[in-house]
């Protein structure tokens with residue numbers, strides 16, 4: 001297997017409400033994005049890492065993260081787009097021609113573990129497409145535009161999807177090109193694969209693999225790191 005990792009990190013972090021982009025906030029000893037990159041730098045199965053960043057943050061990523069922490073697997077830091085989907089698509093177009101699998105992982109999910117990375121890659125080798133997720137803990141309701149509840153899906157069939165998501169390179173490229181042609185915007189990569197009628201294997205994730213989105217996630221994150229020490 002030749003594996004390229006695409007890290008979408010080109011969001012604005014609006015829900016965090018900080019001046020600095022949330023991915024560059026410190027979590028203990030290093031920036032959130034540095035925690036994430038560290039996990040892939042240490043994974044022997046990874047051939048290259050591509051960071052997708054906001055145009056104006058490319059130099060910061062190169063100098064303060066890649067050079068400062070000596071992330072030797074990072075081959076490119078490229079510009080993202082308006083949506084996560086556009087950013088990932090830019091990343092896909094930049095992967096090495098020799099790669100046959102692509103792993104996509106949010107820059108804002110720093111608590112990913114080596115064990116989970118290996119598990120989802122193994123599943124992708126078998127099924128061509130795999131994503132990590134956890135059973136939902138709450139009861140989920142479908143509502144209408146008046147906030148009236150329409151129905152209650154069977155919780156035993158619901159999972160909250162996370163990243164990493166790993167795909168055969170040709171499959172994920174086709175899925176993104178198809179979505180682009182149809183003006184379809186999905187909130188994760190797996191949904192683009194599902195819509196071209198390819199199945200995606202679910203790998204049990206972890207409730208600690210959170211996406212740092214709002215201020216309270218930072219406090220939870222500090223506790224996760226303290227527990228792992």
Ligand SMILES: Nc1ccn([C@@H]2O[C@H](COP(=O)(O)OP(=O)(O)OP(=O)(O)O)[C@@H](O)[C@H]2O)c(=O)n1
Pocket residue numbers: 007008009010011012013014015016023052080081082083084085087088106107108109211212213
């Ligand atoms: N145009 C975008 C939007 C998001 N992302 C990345 O996709 C991941 C998941 O997105 P999210 O956590 O929602 O980040 P933001 O879009 O930055 O958050 P917000 O919606 O609060 O602005 C993040 O690592 C984010 O940087 C991206 O690469 N390009």
Ligand SMILES: C[C@](O)(CO)[C@H](O)COP(=O)(O)O
Pocket residue numbers: 084106160161162163187188189211
């Ligand atoms: C891909 C993802 O992290 C899976 O949970 C999530 O869908 C990203 O959504 P966002 O709205 O771009 O944060």
